[in-house]
Amino acid sequence: MKNIAVIGAGAAGMMAAAAAAESGAKVTIYEKNEKAGKKIYITGKGRCNVTNNADTNMFFGNVCRNPKFLYSAVYSFDHDSVYDFFEKNGCRLKVERGDRVFPVSDHSSDIIGTLVRYLQKLHVKISYKSEVTAIEYKDDTVVSITVGRKEKIPVDAVIVCTGGLSYESTGSTGDGYRFARKAGHSLSQPFPSLVPLEVKEPWVKELQGLSLKNVSVKMVAMDPEMENTDGKAAKSKEVKALGVVKQAETVPEKRKKKKAAKSVYEGFGEMLFTHFGISGPLILTASTCYEEGTKYQIHLNLKPALTKEQLDKRIIRDFEEGNKKVFRNVLGGLFPSKLIPVIINLSGIAPDKKVSEISKAEREKLVNLTQDLVMTVTGTRGFNEAIITKGGVNVKEIDSSTMESKFRKGLYFAGEVLDTDAVTGGFNLQIAWSTGHLAGMSAAMEE
Missing domain, CATH: 3.50.50.60 (FAD/NAD(P)-binding domain)
Structure with a gap:
C-alpha cells in the first residue's frame, strides 16, 4: 500500500x-x-x-x-x-x-x-x-x-x-x-486575479455601495503615448492627427497603428462601486485581463440595451413630459438616485437649468456620458482581496x-x-x- x-x-x-x-x-x-x-x-x-x-x-x-x-x-x-x-x-x-x-x-x-x-x-x-x-x-x-x-x-x-x-x-x-x-x-x-479594481476618479467614492445590474463594461488597455499631460486619454482622432503631423516622416505606418487603444475585455452583468473603486462580477472577471505595468480604462455603459438614437429619444421624451421641471428633477427614470448628482456634475449641465432650455449639444453629451462613463484604473486591491492567484x-x-x-x-x-x-x-x-x-x-x- x-x-x-x-x-x-x-x-x-x-x-x-x-x-x-x-x-x-x-x-x-x-x-x-x-x-x-x-x-x-x-x-x-x-x-x-x-x-x-x-x-x-x-x-x-x-x-x-x-x-x-x-x-x-x-x-x-x-x-x-x-x-x-x-x-x-x-x-x-x-x-x-x-x-x-x-x-x-x-x-x-x-x-x-x-x-x-x-x-x-x-x-x-x-x-x-x-x-x-x-x-x-x-x-x-x-x-x-x-x-x-x-x-x-x-x-x-x-x-x-x-x-x-x-x-x-x-x-x-x-x-x-x-x-x-x-x-x-x-x-x-x-x-492577484478576480480582484476588485482601484480607480482614480474621486466621484467614485460618492457611489460607494451602489450596485448596478444589466450594465456593460469594456476594459481598454491604453498606449502610454495616448495620454496627455493631465493623465487623461486623448481621443483617438486627435492621436492619429498628432501622429500624422509630428511623426509622419519618422514613424512607420505599422507603428502608428499600434497606438490605438485595445479592448481586452467586454462583458454584461452586475458591478458594484466601493470606497476605493469598483467590484462585482463584471469587474472581477475583467481583472483577469489586468497586467501589471499596463494602463487601463473602464468604459461603463449604463444603458447597453439602447442605441444612442433610442437613448436620445428616451431622454427627449422624459424632457417633454417634465418640460416645466429643472434638470436634476427629470433624471429619476434613467438613473439610481445615488448616481444622479454624479451624472449632473460630469455632464456640465447646471442642475437647476430648465429642461426646455437644454441644448441638443448638452443632450448629446448626456447620451454619451450615459453610455460611456470612463474610469481610470490605478491598480488592483492585491492578494488579500483576490479570489484567486x-x-x-x-x-x-x-x-x-x-x-x-x-x-x-x-x-x-x-x-x-x-x-x-x-x-x-x-x-x-x-x-x-x-x-x-x-x-x-x-x-x-x-x-
Whole structure:
C-alpha cells in the first residue's frame, strides 16, 4: 500500500486525498490551519459556487490560462462527476443563473462537511496545525517530508495542494511555490486575479455601495503615448492627427497603428462601486485581463440595451413630459438616485437649468456620458482581496495526464498552485476538483 502525503486541506487537497484513498493508498493530509476548507468556506460569499453546469467545451472557453493543460483532468472528472460526488454523499446541489452550481442549503460549510465525512469514511487522516516545511528526495524521487522543524515522515508520493497567494488568512502563503522551486521548477509570476479594481476618479467614492445590474463594461488597455499631460486619454482622432503631423516622416505606418487603444475585455452583468473603486462580477472577471505595468480604462455603459438614437429619444421624451421641471428633477427614470448628482456634475449641465432650455449639444453629451462613463484604473486591491492567484508552477514542467512533476518522481501538483485559472462562475473550483482528483488517482496507482 502506497503512503501518500497531501499538503493542504483545500478543495484540490481533499479531492486528491479522496481519489488516492479510493485507489487503495494510505493517505494523510497535512494542513497548517486548525480546520479544513478555510478558503472553500468564504467562496461564493459563503455559499460556495461548487462548479459550473456548462458543457465541457464552454468550460474551456472560460479558462484564462493554459486550458489545454487541463484536458485530461477535466475530461476524467468533469462537472457532472463533481455534481454526482456531492449528491451521492448527501449534499444536495442546485443550478442557478449562469449555470452556477451551489448547495441547496446555501452554506459552504455543507460542502466542507461532506468532504471531511467522506475522507473519514475512507480512513484518510487530516493532521491539523501541521506545516510541511520540506520535501526530501533521493535520486530525484520523493522519499520523505518534514513537518515542523524536525519530524521527518517517509512517504511514497507528495501532492502539493497549497493554493496560491490570495487570501493569506486562509493559509495561502506561497508554500507550494517554494516546494516547486526547490524541486527545480520555474514559476509564472503570481498576480492577484478576480480582484476588485482601484480607480482614480474621486466621484467614485460618492457611489460607494451602489450596485448596478444589466450594465456593460469594456476594459481598454491604453498606449502610454495616448495620454496627455493631465493623465487623461486623448481621443483617438486627435492621436492619429498628432501622429500624422509630428511623426509622419519618422514613424512607420505599422507603428502608428499600434497606438490605438485595445479592448481586452467586454462583458454584461452586475458591478458594484466601493470606497476605493469598483467590484462585482463584471469587474472581477475583467481583472483577469489586468497586467501589471499596463494602463487601463473602464468604459461603463449604463444603458447597453439602447442605441444612442433610442437613448436620445428616451431622454427627449422624459424632457417633454417634465418640460416645466429643472434638470436634476427629470433624471429619476434613467438613473439610481445615488448616481444622479454624479451624472449632473460630469455632464456640465447646471442642475437647476430648465429642461426646455437644454441644448441638443448638452443632450448629446448626456447620451454619451450615459453610455460611456470612463474610469481610470490605478491598480488592483492585491492578494488579500483576490479570489484567486494568476500564475504559478509552469505547467510545461508538469505531466498533464497525471499532474506529476517531470523533474521529480512522486511529486504532484494540483489546484491553484498551478499556472492555470478561469473567470468567476465555479470554473476555478472545478479546476481544483479535476486536477486534485487526477493527481490523487495517479499518485496511488503509478509505480
